[in-house]
Amino acid sequence: MAEGGDVEWELSKENIQPLRRGRDISALHQALSLQQDGFSSTINQQRQAFESELRMYDGDDPLDVWDRYIKWTEQTIPQGGKESNLSTLLEQVVTRFTDEKKYHNDPRYVDLCIKFAENCPEPLDIYRYMQAQGIGVTQASLYIAWSEEYENQGNCRKADLVYQEGFKKCAEPHDKLLQFHKALQARVSRQVMMDVEEDDSDDEPKQKERISLADLRHRGKKKAIAPIIRTGPAIRSISGGLQPRSAPVLGNATNSRLVVFDENKAESAGPSEPIFESWSAPPTARAKENERRPEKWCDVKMPQKSKFGHTVMAPPPVKPTFQPFVEESDQPPTMTPCKINPAVNTVLSTRKLCREETPLKRLQEHNQQQKEAESGKLQEQSMYCKELLLSGATEFCFEELRAERFFKRMAQESQEVRGHEGQASTSDAN
Amino acid sequence: MTGSNEYKLNQGPEDSISAVKFSPSTAQFLLVSSWDCTVRLFDVGGNTMRMKYQHTAPVLDCAFYDPTHSWSGGLDAQLKTHDLNTDQDTIVGTHDAPIRCVEYCPEVNVMVTGSWDRSVRLWDPRTPCNAGTFTQPEKVYTLSVAGDRLIVGTAGRRVLVWDLRNMGYVQQRRESSLKYQTRSIRAFPNKQGYVLSSIEGRVAVEYLDPSQEVQKKKYAFKCHRLKEEGIEHVYPVNAISFHSVHNTFATGGSDGFVNIWDPFNKKRLCQFHRYPTSIASLAFNNDGTMLAIASSYTYEKGDISHPEGAIFIRQVTDAETKPK
Numbered sequence: 146m147a148e149g150g151d152v153e154w155e156l157s158k159e160n161i162q163p164l165r166r167g168r169d170i171s172a173l174h175q176a177l178s179l180q181q182d183g184f185s186s187t188i189n190q191q192r193q194a195f196e197s198e199l200r201m202y203d204g205d206d207p208l209d210v211w212d213r214y215i216k217w218t219e220q221t222i223p224q225g226g227k228e229s230n231l232s233t234l235l236e237q238v239v240t241r242f243t244d245e246k247k248y249h250n251d252p253r254y255v256d257l258c259i260k261f262a263e264n265c266p267e268p269l270d271i272y273r274y275m276q277a278q279g280i281g282v283t284q285a286s287l288y289i290a291w292s293e294e295y296e297n298q299g300n301c302r303k304a305d306l307v308y309q310e311g312f313k314k315c316a317e318p319h320d321k322l323l324q325f326h327k328a329l330q331a332r333v334s335r336q337v338m339m340d341v342e343e344d345d346s347d348d349e350p351k352q353k354e355r356i357s358l359a360d361l362r363h364r365g366k367k368k369a370i371a372p373i374i375r376t377g378p379a380i381r382s383i384s385g386g387l388q389p390r391s392a393p394v395l396g397n398a399t400n401s402r403l404v405v406f407d408e409n410k411a412e413s414a415g416p417s418e419p420i421f422e423s424w425s426a427p428p429t430a431r432a433k434e435n436e437r438r439p440e441k442w443c444d445v446k447m448p449q450k451s452k453f454g455h456t457v458m459a460p461p462p463v464k465p466t467f468q469p470f471v472e473e474s475d476q477p478p479t480m481t482p483c484k485i486n487p488a489v490n491t492v493l494s495t496r497k498l499c500r501e502e503t504p505l506k507r508l509q510e511h512n513q514q515q516k517e518a519e520s521g522k523l524q525e526q527s528m529y530c531k532e533l534l535l536s537g538a539t540e541f542c543f544e545e546l547r548a549e550r551f552f553k554r555m556a557q558e559s560q561e562v563r564g565h566e567g568q569a570s571t572s573d574a575n
Numbered sequence: 576m577t578g579s580n581e582y583k584l585n586q587g588p589e590d591s592i593s594a595v596k597f598s599p600s601t602a603q604f605l606l607v608s609s610w611d612c613t614v615r616l617f618d619v620g621g622n623t624m625r626m627k628y629q630h631t632a633p634v635l636d637c638a639f640y641d642p643t644h645s646w647s648g649g650l651d652a653q654l655k656t657h658d659l660n661t662d663q664d665t666i667v668g669t670h671d672a673p674i675r676c677v678e679y680c681p682e683v684n685v686m687v688t689g690s691w692d693r694s695v696r697l698w699d700p701r702t703p704c705n706a707g708t709f710t711q712p713e714k715v716y717t718l719s720v721a722g723d724r725l726i727v728g729t730a731g732r733r734v735l736v737w738d739l740r741n742m743g744y745v746q747q748r749r750e751s752s753l754k755y756q757t758r759s760i761r762a763f764p765n766k767q768g769y770v771l772s773s774i775e776g777r778v779a780v781e782y783l784d785p786s787q788e789v790q791k792k793k794y795a796f797k798c799h800r801l802k803e804e805g806i807e808h809v810y811p812v813n814a815i816s817f818h819s820v821h822n823t824f825a826t827g828g829s830d831g832f833v834n835i836w837d838p839f840n841k842k843r844l845c846q847f848h849r850y851p852t853s854i855a856s857l858a859f860n861n862d863g864t865m866l867a868i869a870s871s872y873t874y875e876k877g878d879i880s881h882p883e884g885a886i887f888i889r890q891v892t893d894a895e896t897k898p899k
Contacts, residue, residue: 186671186692189693193672524806524807525806525807525808525809526806526807526808526809527774527775527809528808528809528810528811528829528830528875528876529774529810529811529829529875529876530875530876530877533877534756534774539713539714539730539731540730540731540756541730542716542730542756542758543811543873543874543875544593544635544675544873544874545691545714546874546877547610547874547878548633548650548673550878551632551633551650552650
């Protein structure tokens, strides 16, 4: 491993997205060193190669290219994000093969679907969609991912049900499923135990609970355990670790190594209970100005003089002569308030991705369109090879596709020529 | 099929035509680049081919610098300039990937190339040498010059407006107002805006001034669609060319039709007869009396059998090109 790579890895840990299967360290070093010189042409070239392979592939396993491309993307662009195009790619691959029955229980496709789900705002919807479409129903990985999602949301019962469903469908590999199910059960039971303990402690009065910022230790030669009976969550805190607890009750400072400053008892040093002085009398008001006895304000009327010199009680409400202030947002601005900065001007970008449009919706729309196309209900037909142009993360134009064909043919021809030359030279040697 | 106001050029390219460009000063000369790795110069009046020079790979675009010099680039990623008087080649420079477009900006006196290597490069035509490389966010598909501004259309439906006098930063980053891939962008001769065509039968008229009042005027419309048996067939719009005098423009689609539009009254002025195959490129001559129409399969449906391509020269009248 290169020394430089090690340094980069140390410096950019926060820019590396964790992967379920971990990362190849050499690939990571390479990726990081490539990114040193910017989002470089090497990456762009490799990506372009994958993109053209996606389109030019004519074998019987098109998923293979996609699988390699996505794995390459994960490894080469460790920070993920929009630049990596990962979510676009995943959506594309899932959409593209969603009707291909032969891939439905292919572990590679199921893994890609799970990655897609994990990138979505609502993974559970995707898992349900997969189940409805029969994608990955015999794959243990689907049930594991699905269950973990439920568990993360705190729904352990559903998480368990998902495993039951997996067992019912005889998902493979069975061992893995069983192992993960057991792990879930263990976690759930531990959780239950902890919940029970918490419930117990709730019954006890809070005052008895003592704070310990550090474990209690014996002092001097005495090897006695700290002479306090601890109950409830206090026991757990011995094992260390940060745990959320109720508001600390301030007790003996001597118990803890760390002295916490407390303004209430700053002066009363020593191991004594804080002394609360009872107020004998309210604090005296000093030099109060404009003192006025409280009275009912709604009864007070301002004396007003009329034109004729005598007092009137309530003048009729007059229409204000000034323009009342109205919130700007209530009315459309009549003119542009300030100079538009063309860089942030929204006028120039008209088409925004609709918020409500989730990946799942798009997926379902695609299915709908496919069905409509089959039944001949389609109103419009694009007169070009749309699939080829738009698959992958970046689009291609006709000329690029044709250029790929041209380069491929050139490569073949030059190989043939070399082959002929090789034959010629061997025959010469003979 | 060809009437008295239209004729086919002899000795046309042997493979698909990628671009046709008229000489900036006379109506006599037409430059044609092709997938057969050649750039040809035609004498339109005499209907003869005057000259032909080779690239090592298919040529995707060509442009006149002045009446005696042509510039061209293609899949070999080499930018060539050719002296049309002495018939001599010079390789000016290279891109890292095929060169998709070549244009000349007379205001700044600079040649501009756009490539699939995600860059635009400027070239000083006098020396000739590279005068700067400017990275674009995506592969460049089309570009057009409006006065001293450069409008670049890339993959991912992005449009970037650069100031050729100050290439330090992008003047405007835009998104195409059309939903699908950008096929072509051409600037208005009056330099106010540009027309952008997409791969799915639609054309947008846009303005460069970013103020809200001006931006309100922009619009888009459907075209190059044919209804057959209740299904609407939507064709790519491959080519745009402006009439330099009237600011009207012609569009050509893969449906084989050429339409002329009046962008001010939002009207179609005329439609010509259907050409044998896709319209790959269009060019009005300098005074707008002739239109060169390259009808040549653009491979929009892949490598399938297709009618042979040809270049038609059509005399156009004011009735066909003037706003009413």
